[in-house]
Amino acid sequence: MSWSGVFSQLLEIVAALLLAPLLTGWANQCRAWLQNKSAPSLLLQYRMLRKLFHKESVVAEHASQLFRVAPYIVFGCMVMASAIIPTLSTDLPLSPAADAIALVGLFAFARVFISLAAMDIGTAFGSLGARREMLIGFLAEPALLMVLFSASLITQSTSLTSIVETLAHREFVIYPSMAFAGIAFTMVALAENARIPVDNPSTHLELTMIHEALILEYSGRHLALMEWAASLKLFAYSCIGLTLFFPWGIAEVGSPEEMLLALPMLVFKLAIGGATMALIETASAKMRIFRVSEFLATAFMLAVIGMLVHLLLGS
């Protein structure tokens, strides 16, 4: 473990914490533009977090300890996820501690806690949201795993840093298996981050909401942590996409000066990613909840087909 490694590790965490609300804000702004609305400020998310952190927290009378601990756990999981994913540098001391499978496990851990916390109050909406979240989760989780496995089969490794290093150094060709994996990943990322066509982040309509139903009972600092964690999750998913499909511009071991270039590169890539997501959201319509399972099953199938294609064509 070198000092430059520790430095890049810390820089990554700080960058994730600071940039995540910006990414959410940017995606919302792009969506507003595309839908011919006047866009909210790019900094709205930060203001909202500040406001929430300063507000009083109202907790239901019979809420248990689990309800109050869950936001911290979910937030901690997302911070850790952004520490594992190589966004700026592959010189990460934490990378051997958790590979792609552990990363999926980490997201699952956060999901289980957010669902349990939602069930804790015992209102109809909380358990409704928990059920839907777990429904999405059990389909999206294996699909994400299969996407990561497609990359692992190419690079012969499940370590995220090894995957990035190997993929970045091969000549630019479109792997057929990665094309399938890319489509599958996009679908999974939309579902996991509560975006249209699976969920709509900007409504509180009872019959359709998923993520908002989960955090309906939270307020004040707890809600702030949950919102921040949601932004971090979007950030983490975008970064997984970037590392798998556009792995260029990430600093490597022994060259910390590349980090100077890596940060603007990351911001650029994320800006394009956020805009693309807004475009997809604008162009598609929200689905019924039972279409969602078909949507995600398709993603799962595509990811598996990606792996099979890799084995068939050997690429």
Added chain:
Amino acid sequence: MLASLLHLDWLLLLCGAWLVVGALGIFALRRFRFVSHVLFPLGGLVCLGVFLVALSAIFESPETAVLPLGLPGLPFHLRLDALSALFIAVIGSVGAGVSIFAAGYFRKGEGTPPGLLCFQYHLFLTSMVLVVLADDAYAFMVMWETMALSSFFLVTSNHRIAAIRRAGYLYLLIAHIGAIAILLCFGVLQANTGDYTFDNMRGQQLSSFWSSAAFLLAVFGFGAKAGILPLHIWLPEAHPAAPSPVSALMSGVMLKTAIYGLLRVSFDLLQMQLWWWGVILLALGLVTALFGVIFSAVQTDMKRLLAYSSIENIGLLCVGMGLGVLFKAYHMDALAALALTACLYHVASHAFFKSLLFLGTGSVLHATGERNLGRLGGLMRYMPWVAWVTLVGVLASSGLPPFGGFVSEWLLLQSFLFTPGLPDPFLNMLIPVVAAAVALVAALAGFAMVKFFGVIFLGQPREAKLAQAHDAGWLERAGLLWLVAGCLVLGLFPVQIIEPIGRVTALLIGHNLADTVRANGWFLLAPMSVERASYAPLVFLVVGAASFYLAVIMVRLLYRGQLRRAAPWDCGYPAGNARMQDTAEGFGQPIRRMFDPFFRMDIKHPTPFDEKPVYSVSVDDHFWHWIYLPIAATTEAVAKLVGRLQQGRISVYLLYSFVTLIAMLVLVRL
């Protein structure tokens, strides 16, 4: 003199101690306090001894002994090698926790007198250890039957209830159908030599036909005990019927003896492995796992839910074993060792978390008297202790890091990823599909477990009486904590746990994964090389805790406000009550809908004109209607035909004898 005793002698002494404890129970049939506060803790202490002896025996060379018990000229052969020692260690360690819990669990006036229960319980433990130690078919079958019978009596301890007697009968029936197949399997293995020792079986060179026959018989026979499809049918009946410590032992430990038997036959007694055996195990395991997890997600009885989850885990064990057989058949020993390590690791972690969950349901059952998820809820406030402890089991069972279940799942997925390289392209294509299905099963297990925990412990109490629920007593807590510690150790120290497992794979396959793993450091689990894959649960936990405290400190710094308690947001509808929460049926509804063909459902919808609308749904198993009921109907029809001969009048029977005599005479004349 003590120093000269072998591990095997120690184990036999400890088994003797169990029997003594059990026998004392018979003499104190109704002295409840003596049985629960003296005998069960003593039994737990013996369990601990068994665990320690077995653990040290794993690292020693095999020991054998001949017991002069049994029939004249047919003594019991015993053998303690790494494989049996590992399973005995699991029995001992899980048994210790369950025994301590049982000391606080059993109540007066519940079915079987406590002393008798104590005897059956310790006989059950002894027979499980001796099954694993047996080194000839005779000893094995005797112990196997003892195990089945003692557990049958334990299952039916509340024998006044008809449903429990029926469940016990079903269990006994399927156990015996399985036992017949195991007996036939040993018959094939001894290859007409008439010598039923395992030593002789190892030396036989069977043709591939007879090897396959023995393997398939073993899969059927041990599968009946383990709950492989379609022989799983007894599990969801017997587990809810049994007292919780017994369900914990049966699900956590007894099912594993079947896995032991399958491993013993397919890797030790049979000298060859064919690739398609692996495919059969993979397919069976996968179907079992998928079926188990889907059914567990729609259950409304908490112990049935766990029973189906056990079926799922047995399926995953079979997948790991199948992969091991497949690799072994192609002489890829390192990969076979990896797959088998995953399987054995899961044996240990499932033993711990499933016993923990069953004991947790036991505490809930005692505190509330309810097994039905529809009448539970909100117990976290009344039994916080049991709730938090069960939460550990739930997380481990969902395969989440950093608990035990995740490590075995991780190893299993890794062994899939290294697969490309099998000489058969068809198999190469099959493997990712299986990996995808395993990932799906693991994720679905999370769904079922969130439902299990959420409906029992979270939300508002669905019945008024739940407010009187009391937390577990201190003996129960001690037992639960021991199992929690097991889940944590299995999750956090994989490198150290793989050390003994490596001895077993060295014995069965000739390759020890522990050497590679040890070389990569004491906290980093890297089965091949660090570049390919690595996982460090301790670092994971430390960083996770650090991130958690980062959030706490950040909030402290940023936040100035207060915390206020208020009524939950009722969405402007003030008439909401606890019955309006999502029920267990509701939580399972998406699964019922998506996996519709798996179930045989009977749904009754109310019509708009009903005065008192009733909605009901019952989920049934197809296999009952496809296999078991037709067999039962046929058996009954044949019995009825035979029954026609029996008129109950002496003259008719005399006529039968007369006709038979004439027929014989005619036959002789011809």
